[in-house]
Amino acid sequence: MPEFLKLATPSAALGRWLETIPSPLASRIERIPTPLALGRVLAEAITAQEALPPFSRSTVDGYALRAEDTFGASASAPSYLQLAGEVPMGAAPVLAIGPGQAAVVHTGGAIPAGANAVVMLEDTQQVPGGEIEVFVALGIGRNVITAGEDVQPGERVLEPGLRLRPQEIGGLMALGVTEILVRPRVRLGIISTGDEVVPAEASPGPGQVRDVNTHTLSALALRWGAEPRAHGIIPDDLEALLRTARQALAQDDLVAITAGSSASTRDNTAEVVSRLGDPGVLVHGLAIRPGKPTILGVAGRTPIIGLPGNPVSALVIAGLMIPPAVRKLSGEMRPAVTATVRATLAADVPSEAGREDYIPVRLEATPAGWIADPVFGKSNLIFTLVRADGLIRIPAEATGLTRGSPIDVIPME
Amino acid sequence: MPEFLKLATPSAALGRWLETIPSPLASRIERIPTPLALGRVLAEAITAQEALPPFSRSTVDGYALRAEDTFGASASAPSYLQLAGEVPMGAAPVLAIGPGQAAVVHTGGAIPAGANAVVMLEDTQQVPGGEIEVFVALGIGRNVITAGEDVQPGERVLEPGLRLRPQEIGGLMALGVTEILVRPRVRLGIISTGDEVVPAEASPGPGQVRDVNTHTLSALALRWGAEPRAHGIIPDDLEALLRTARQALAQDDLVAITAGSSASTRDNTAEVVSRLGDPGVLVHGLAIRPGKPTILGVAGRTPIIGLPGNPVSALVIAGLMIPPAVRKLSGEMRPAVTATVRATLAADVPSEAGREDYIPVRLEATPAGWIADPVFGKSNLIFTLVRADGLIRIPAEATGLTRGSPIDVIPME
Numbered sequence: 001m002p003e004f005l006k007l008a009t010p011s012a013a014l015g016r017w018l019e020t021i022p023s024p025l026a027s028r029i030e031r032i033p034t035p036l037a038l039g040r041v042l043a044e045a046i047t048a049q050e051a052l053p054p055f056s057r058s059t060v061d062g063y064a065l066r067a068e069d070t071f072g073a074s075a076s077a078p079s080y081l082q083l084a085g086e087v088p089m090g091a092a093p094v095l096a097i098g099p100g101q102a103a104v105v106h107t108g109g110a111i112p113a114g115a116n117a118v119v120m121l122e123d124t125q126q127v128p129g130g131e132i133e134v135f136v137a138l139g140i141g142r143n144v145i146t147a148g149e150d151v152q153p154g155e156r157v158l159e160p161g162l163r164l165r166p167q168e169i170g171g172l173m174a175l176g177v178t179e180i181l182v183r184p185r186v187r188l189g190i191i192s193t194g195d196e197v198v199p200a201e202a203s204p205g206p207g208q209v210r211d212v213n214t215h216t217l218s219a220l221a222l223r224w225g226a227e228p229r230a231h232g233i234i235p236d237d238l239e240a241l242l243r244t245a246r247q248a249l250a251q252d253d254l255v256a257i258t259a260g261s262s263a264s265t266r267d268n269t270a271e272v273v274s275r276l277g278d279p280g281v282l283v284h285g286l287a288i289r290p291g292k293p294t295i296l297g298v299a300g301r302t303p304i305i306g307l308p309g310n311p312v313s314a315l316v317i318a319g320l321m322i323p324p325a326v327r328k329l330s331g332e333m334r335p336a337v338t339a340t341v342r343a344t345l346a347a348d349v350p351s352e353a354g355r356e357d358y359i360p361v362r363l364e365a366t367p368a369g370w371i372a373d374p375v376f377g378k379s380n381l382i383f384t385l386v387r388a389d390g391l392i393r394i395p396a397e398a399t400g401l402t403r404g405s406p407i408d409v410i411p412m413e
Numbered sequence: 414m415p416e417f418l419k420l421a422t423p424s425a426a427l428g429r430w431l432e433t434i435p436s437p438l439a440s441r442i443e444r445i446p447t448p449l450a451l452g453r454v455l456a457e458a459i460t461a462q463e464a465l466p467p468f469s470r471s472t473v474d475g476y477a478l479r480a481e482d483t484f485g486a487s488a489s490a491p492s493y494l495q496l497a498g499e500v501p502m503g504a505a506p507v508l509a510i511g512p513g514q515a516a517v518v519h520t521g522g523a524i525p526a527g528a529n530a531v532v533m534l535e536d537t538q539q540v541p542g543g544e545i546e547v548f549v550a551l552g553i554g555r556n557v558i559t560a561g562e563d564v565q566p567g568e569r570v571l572e573p574g575l576r577l578r579p580q581e582i583g584g585l586m587a588l589g590v591t592e593i594l595v596r597p598r599v600r601l602g603i604i605s606t607g608d609e610v611v612p613a614e615a616s617p618g619p620g621q622v623r624d625v626n627t628h629t630l631s632a633l634a635l636r637w638g639a640e641p642r643a644h645g646i647i648p649d650d651l652e653a654l655l656r657t658a659r660q661a662l663a664q665d666d667l668v669a670i671t672a673g674s675s676a677s678t679r680d681n682t683a684e685v686v687s688r689l690g691d692p693g694v695l696v697h698g699l700a701i702r703p704g705k706p707t708i709l710g711v712a713g714r715t716p717i718i719g720l721p722g723n724p725v726s727a728l729v730i731a732g733l734m735i736p737p738a739v740r741k742l743s744g745e746m747r748p749a750v751t752a753t754v755r756a757t758l759a760a761d762v763p764s765e766a767g768r769e770d771y772i773p774v775r776l777e778a779t780p781a782g783w784i785a786d787p788v789f790g791k792s793n794l795i796f797t798l799v800r801a802d803g804l805i806r807i808p809a810e811a812t813g814l815t816r817g818s819p820i821d822v823i824p825m826e
Binding site for chain 1 (some may be wrong): 436447448451465466467468470472474500501502503504505506520521522523557562563570571578579580581582583585586587588589591607608609610611613614617618619620621622623624625626628629630631632633635636649681722724728747748750751752753754755776778783790791793794795796797798799801802803823824825826
C-alpha cells in the first residue's frame with residue numbers, strides 16, 4: 001500500500017487550501033430586488049442617499065416642548081405649558097412651539113419646529129384652560145431621535161462582502177434601496193464515484209448501494225447558501241472521472257468528489273486532482289476521525305475537495321472544510337462564528353492523541369441542563385447522524401473525554 | 414393613559430401562548446420529492462423496506478477471511494492463507510471462503526460467503542505461491558459492517574414531526590424513499606400599521622417613513638422555514654385593521670401585526686385581537702426591553718402577535734416568540750436548542766432588575782477569544798442591528814453586567 005497519507009492537522013490543511021482560493025468571485029454579479037436578497041452577499045458598497053430617520057421623531061407618546069421650559073419642574077412644583085395643538089402622524093407638522101408651549105405628539109411623530117424634547121404622557125396632567133402640568137425636568141433631546149441619528153445622508157452604511165440578514169434587508173428598504181448588486185451563489189459541483197453506487201431511484205442489485213453523498217452534499221450546499229450542481233455517479237475509471245471533473249471545473253466554483261470506496265478509486269481522485277491543473281494536490285490525508293483520507297487541492301483558481309466515500313465522514317469533513325471555502329469565494333467579510341451548546345458528557349469517549357475526533361451526540365434536556373450522549377457507530381452508518389443532534393470535537397492533544405465532563409456541542413441543524 | 418400593561422415575564426407569556434396553539438397543523442400536507450425536503454417537517458412515519466447496508470460490507474481495503482484462521486497470529490508467527498480471488502465491486506461475490514482461504518476485498522465491497530472478518534492490507538504481506546501472511550489476530554466481525562447494521566427491514570427510522578436535515582435527506586435516499594409527506598410551511602401573515610408608514614418603494618413625504626417591519630419579518634419567516642405573507646400597510650383605523658386581520662386569519666396560520674407608533678394604534682391592535690375571536694388577548698405587555706408593548710393572543714385556533722412598531726423591538730421580540738410558535742404549529746418534536754458563543758463583555762451594561770434585557774453586541778476576535786462589544790442605540794434605529802453580530806440576554810434578576818464578565822452571545826445570522 002502506498003504511503004500516501006501525510007497527515008496534516010485539519011486547521012493547517014484548511015489554512016493552506018484557503019490561501020490558494022481567490023476572493024471573491026468576480027463574475028456573475030447580479031442585480032436583484034432587496035427583499036429577495038436574504039443570505040446573499042452584497043457586491044457593492046451602499047451609501048445612504050437620505051437621512052434615517054428623515055425627520056426628528058418622538059420615541060414616546062407625550063408632549064413636544066422646549067426642554068428649557070421644564071427646568072426645575074417636579075411633582076410638587078410643576079411647569080405649566082400652553083397646549084398649542086397636536087402633531088398629525090404622517091404629515092408635516094404645521095405648528096411651531098414657542099416659549100411656554102407644548103404640542104401633543106405620538107410615538108414616531110415629527111418634532112415640531114421650536115421643540116427640542118418630549119415629555120411622556122404619564123409625567124403630565126391636563127388642567128383646565130388648555131394647559132398641561134409637567135412634573136419632570138427634561139434635558140434637551142430627551143425622548144427624541146434626531147433626523148439622521150441612525151444614518152446620515154452620504155454615509156456608507158453597508159460594505160461589499162456582507163452576507164445579508166433580516167436587519168440588513170430592513171435597513172436597505174428603510175433607505176429606499178430596493179435593488180442591489182449581489183455576488184453569485186457559489187456553485188458547488190458534486191461528483192459521486194464508485195462502481196458499486198447506483199442512483200437513489202434505482203433498485204440496487206447484489207453488491208450495489210444507493211448514492212447518499214450527492215443528496216447530503218446538495219442539502220448541505222443549500223444550507224451554506226451555495227448552489228449544488230450534481231454531476232452524477234462516475235464508475236471507478238480514471239478517464240471517466242477526469243472527463244467529468246474537467247466538466248465540473250469549467251462550470252463550478254468549487255468541486256467535491258466523493259471517493260468510491262476502493263483504494264484504487266482513492267488513488268483516482270488524487271490522480272485526477274493532480275492532472276486537472278496546477279497546483280494540484282495540496283493535502284492528502286488529515287489527522288482527523290472520521291475523514292482521514294480527505295484530499296484538498298486546487299486546479300488553476302478552482303478549489304477541489306476529495307471527500308471520503310462513506311456518508312458520515314463525507315458529511316463531517318464537508319461541514320468543516322467547505323463553508324470556509326464558500327465564504328472565501330464569496331469574499332464574505334464578517335468573521336465566521338461557531339455557536340455551541342454547553343452540555344455534560346454522558347459517557348466516556350476514547351480518542352487517540354495526535355488526531356482530532358468528531359463524535360455525534362444526542363442532546364437530552366434535563367433540569368440541570370443539556371446532556372450530550374455519544375451516538376457511537378461506524379462511519380458508514382448514515383443513521384448514526386440521523387440519531388444525533390450535534391457533534392463534539394476532541395482536540396488532537398486529548399486522549400479522550402470522561403463521563404461528566406463539560407463539553408461544547410456543535411449543533412447539526 | 415390606560416394602565417393596560419400587566420408585565421408578564423417573557424417565558425411565562427410564551428408558555429401561556431403556546432398552550433393555546435394547536436399542534437400540528439393538520440391540513441395542507443404535501444407529497445414532495447425527498448431531495449426538495451430540506452428544512453421541511455415530516456408528516457409520516459418512515460419504515461425501512463430494506464436493510465441498510467443491504468449486504469455485509471468491508472470497511473477497509475484488505476482480505477476477507479475466517480477470523481478463526483488468524484487466532485494466535487502475530488508479526489513473528491503469521492498465519493498463512495491461500496488467496497481465493499477478488500470480490501468485484503458492485504456485483505454479487507461469486508466466490509466463497511473456505512478454511513485457510515482469503516479473498517481481496519475493497520472498502521465497501523461485499524463480504525463473501527464463509528468469511529466473517531477482514532484483515533487490513535497493511536497487516537498482511539503477499540508471499541509466493543498465491544498466499545498471504547497475516548500478522549494480526551482478528552475477532553469475528555472485525556472491519557465488517559453487517560447487513561442491516563444501520564437499519565433493519567421493517568424498522569421505523571423516522572418519526573412524524575422531524576425537521577429534515579442533510580443527514581435525513583441522505584438516509585431517506587439510501588433507503589430508496591424518494592418521495593415523502595411533509596407538513597405545510599407555516600404561513601405567517603404580516604400586517605404593518607401606521608398612518609406615517611409608506612411602502613419602501615415610495616418616496617416618503619414630510620412626516621412619513623418607509624415600512625421596515627414587513628421586510629425584516631418576511632426575511633425572518635424565511636429563516637424559520639415559514640412562508641411570509643405580507644398584507645400591506647394599514648392606516649391607524651380600527652375598522653380597516655379589523656378587516657385586514659380577518660382576511661389574514663382566514664388565510665394564515667399565525668398573524669403578526671406590527672403596531673403603528675401611536676398610543677391609539679397600540680390600543681387598536683389589542684382591540685382587534687379581542688374582536689377577532691376567543692380567547693382573544695392573553696398577554697399585554699412583557700417585562701422585557703426592547704419589546705414591552707408586545708401583545709400575545711389567539712383567535713379560535715390561530716395565534717396572533719402584536720409586535721412593537723419600532724424595528725429593533727419588532728425583530729428581537731419576533732425572534733423570541735415566533736419560532737417556538739412555528740415549531741408548535743409544525744408539530745416539531747426535536748427540542749429547540751439555542752447555540753451561543755462564549756465571549757467577554759467589553760463594557761458595563763446597566764439593566765433594571767425585574768426586566769429581561771436584550772442588548773445587541775458586536776463580536777471581535779482576539780487571541781484570547783471573542784470580545785462582545787455592546788452596540789448601544791435607541792430601539793428605533795435599525796442600523797444598530799446591522800452593526801451587531803448577536804444579542805446578549807440580561808436576566809430579570811440581574812441589575813446589569815460588568816465589563817470583563819463572561820457572557821453567552823446569541824448569534825444573529
